Amino acid sequence: MLEMRPVCENCGKNLPNESREAMICTFECTFCADCVEKVLHNVCPNCGGGFERRPVRPKELLEKYPAKKDPLVKPVQMEKFAARLEAYRNIAPQDR
Numbered sequence: 273m274l275e276m277r278p279v280c281e282n283c284g285k286n287l288p289n290e291s292r293e294a295m296i297c298t299f300e301c302t303f304c305a306d307c308v309e310k311v312l313h314n315v316c317p318n319c320g321g322g323f324e325r326r327p328v329r330p331k332e333l334l335e336k337y338p339a340k341k342d343p344l345v346k347p348v349q350m351e352k353f354a355a356r357l358e359a360y361r362n363i364a365p366q367d368r
């Protein structure tokens with residue numbers, strides 16, 4: 273089951289279930305659309321994969337399958353990320 277993380281890992285912006293700004297990689301690393309576009313350039317700093325918009329879970333299922341409560345904020349360390357970003361930013365996710 274998809275883990276619905278409540279905030280952007282980089283900037284801490286709230287990303288509730290119904291947010292249309294929540295972006296995830298295949299490992300559910302979760303960032304806001306702004307960070308994905310302007311900071312990460314569609315390269316996940318943790319795994320190198322691309323991002324897609326996170327689907328919204330129907331409200332009636334949230335009680336039984338709630339979004340995650342504890343926020344994970346781990347701002348991207350750009351000096352560490354630089355090599356991966358350079359290697360992948362101009363390669364489409366399906367070709368990485």
Ligand SMILES: [Zn+2]
Nearest residue numbers: 280283304307
């Ligand atoms: Zn963000």
Ligand SMILES: [Zn+2]
Nearest residue numbers: 297301316319
């Ligand atoms: Zn990732």
